Amino acid sequence: MSVESPGIVERLVRDDTDRKRFLKLAGSAGAASFGAFVLAACGGSSKSGSTASTSAAATASTPAAPAGGDVGILNYALTLEYLETEFYSKVLAAKLFTGKALTLIKDFGAQEQAHVVALRGAVSKLGGTPVSRPEGKFPIENANQVAQLAYTVENLGAAAYLGQAANIQSPEVLASALAIHSVEARHAATLGTLVKKPILPNGAFAAPADMSTVLAAVKPFLG
Amino acid sequence: MFENRTTSLAGPELRSANCEPLAATCEPWAATSELSAANVELGAIEVHGMTRGSFIVRGALAAGAVYGTSAVAPFVSQALATTSSTAAGSSSDVEILNFALTLEYLETAFYREKAKQVGLSGQAKAYAEQFGEEEAQHVAALTGAIKEMGGTPVKKPAFVFPVSSEKTFLALASVLENTGVGAYNGAAPSLHGKTVLGVAGSIVQVEARHAAAIDLLINKSPTPDGAFDPPLTMQQVLAKAGPLIKS
Numbered sequence: 461m462s463v464e465s466p467g468i469v470e471r472l473v474r475d476d477t478d479r480k481r482f483l484k485l486a487g488s489a490g491a492a493s494f495g496a497f498v499l500a501a502c503g504g505s506s507k508s509g510s511t512a513s514t515s516a517a518a519t520a521s522t523p524a525a526p527a528g529g530d531v532g533i534l535n536y537a538l539t540l541e542y543l544e545t546e547f548y549s550k551v552l553a554a555k556l557f558t559g560k561a562l563t564l565i566k567d568f569g570a571q572e573q574a575h576v577v578a579l580r581g582a583v584s585k586l587g588g589t590p591v592s593r594p595e596g597k598f599p600i601e602n603a604n605q606v607a608q609l610a611y612t613v614e615n616l617g618a619a620a621y622l623g624q625a626a627n628i629q630s631p632e633v634l635a636s637a638l639a640i641h642s643v644e645a646r647h648a649a650t651l652g653t654l655v656k657k658p659i660l661p662n663g664a665f666a667a668p669a670d671m672s673t674v675l676a677a678v679k680p681f682l683g
Numbered sequence: 684m685f686e687n688r689t690t691s692l693a694g695p696e697l698r699s700a701n702c703e704p705l706a707a708t709c710e711p712w713a714a715t716s717e718l719s720a721a722n723v724e725l726g727a728i729e730v731h732g733m734t735r736g737s738f739i740v741r742g743a744l745a746a747g748a749v750y751g752t753s754a755v756a757p758f759v760s761q762a763l764a765t766t767s768s769t770a771a772g773s774s775s776d777v778e779i780l781n782f783a784l785t786l787e788y789l790e791t792a793f794y795r796e797k798a799k800q801v802g803l804s805g806q807a808k809a810y811a812e813q814f815g816e817e818e819a820q821h822v823a824a825l826t827g828a829i830k831e832m833g834g835t836p837v838k839k840p841a842f843v844f845p846v847s848s849e850k851t852f853l854a855l856a857s858v859l860e861n862t863g864v865g866a867y868n869g870a871a872p873s874l875h876g877k878t879v880l881g882v883a884g885s886i887v888q889v890e891a892r893h894a895a896a897i898d899l900l901i902n903k904s905p906t907p908d909g910a911f912d913p914p915l916t917m918q919q920v921l922a923k924a925g926p927l928i929k930s
Contacts, residue, residue, distance in 0.1 A: 626877040626884075638872070643912055645887075649892035665885040
């Protein structure tokens with residue numbers, strides 16, 4: 461939707477079987493335990509009474525997460541981050557970039573990898589099982605084509621996180637997803653300047669993308 | 684094999700880069716500990732059932748302690764007015780949106796009014812014009828959202844921007860945009876309304892894109908905090924933006 465680029469959209473083929481396979485992957489994780497997550501996430505650093513009351517208030521005001529809800533979302537994000545990480549890894553291996561562009565591509569690849577590590581940790585903390593890394597396949601031809609593809613992929617990633625923000629139950633998971641979301645946006649804008657495309661493809665308000673739109677868009681990159 | 688790549692890519696330098704300046708970024712999954720940390724710091728006046736509004740006031744007061752009450756007094760009055768004029772229920776969302784509205788007013792004034800005074804050229808001028816228009820749209824959207832929720836939007840404050848050249852203008856633009864990202868990232872998890880959260884998410888993504896573009900223009904890293912943008916507490920935001928708010 462928001463992030464379509466002609467090249468990607470042309471290749472969109474809705475395949476319900478594939479989507480179901482993916483969702484099964486993403487949702488196979490088991491029930492999220494909010495209480496356990498809070499203990500795991502905050503146990504080391506904040507044991508004061510005010511923190512406890514904050515957590516209690518959050519729990520009381522938030523509907524119980526559906527089984528696999530946040531874990532499913534995190535595993536969905538993890539799959540996208542795996543693909544981004546592999547993409548940047550292959551781009552670097554192709555040695556298409558030099559200078560400042562190379563530095564940026566290296567940084568972005570390392571940051572996507574850090575997202576993978578963080579998301580795997582979050583899924584585990586929630587009592588879920590991180591999805592395994594999917595096989596990716598990416599057309600790697602030349603620097604301009606790769607930068608254009610990276611721009612598309614990063615815009616898609618940013619839209620994917622934005623599309624899930626309101627579905628996340630745990631404030632802790634939401635805070636973490638937001639911390640990643642805006643970094644994807646920074647990547648997208650940076651690549652926009654490199655390929656002379658809009659740094660704000662949707663103007664003043666970024667558009668979200670729902671899961672089926674995103675999965676259809678990444679389908680060509682799943683091996 | 685993949686795990687090996689993990690280690691080499693997310694090496695010590697990345698980790699250490701992520702650990703500045705907020706400890707929360709070292710362990711992104713403890714991000715709410717950071718949110719809670721503000722409550723811990725201000726624990727002396729912790730009151731059970733405190734509203735977000737009183738939290739805003741406390742943040743403003745804490746900033747006042749650092750910058751002198753004259754710098755933040757108007758903002759404190761505004762926060763107090765907001766707190767007393769809104770009922771319980773959805774009041775905290777209104778208060779958070781009013782906080783965001785103040786920042787958007789600030790950014791709009793900066794790009795539209797201050798930019799003209801300074802006299803920008805080239806890409807800096809183009810960005811200021813574009814971003815000013817977008818921040819103005821954020822002002823309009825937040826004002827509308829606050830009214831829809833039955834709240835009273837804060838009035839546009841008067842600002843003072845201590846810049847006089849394109850170089851210092853862009854440096855402050857970087858601070859403002861990056862602070863905006865942290866402000867939204869920090870406040871969004873406290874929002875109750877899903878629609879409002881969606882709006883905040885949509886706006887913060889744009890602030891992040893602005894920040895990256897400005898940072899690239901001044902040869903800074905477009906990802907100044909590495910892989911995770913740290914959430915900022917209202918207190919931390921006020922420490923940066925408060926001195927620019929005159930009334």
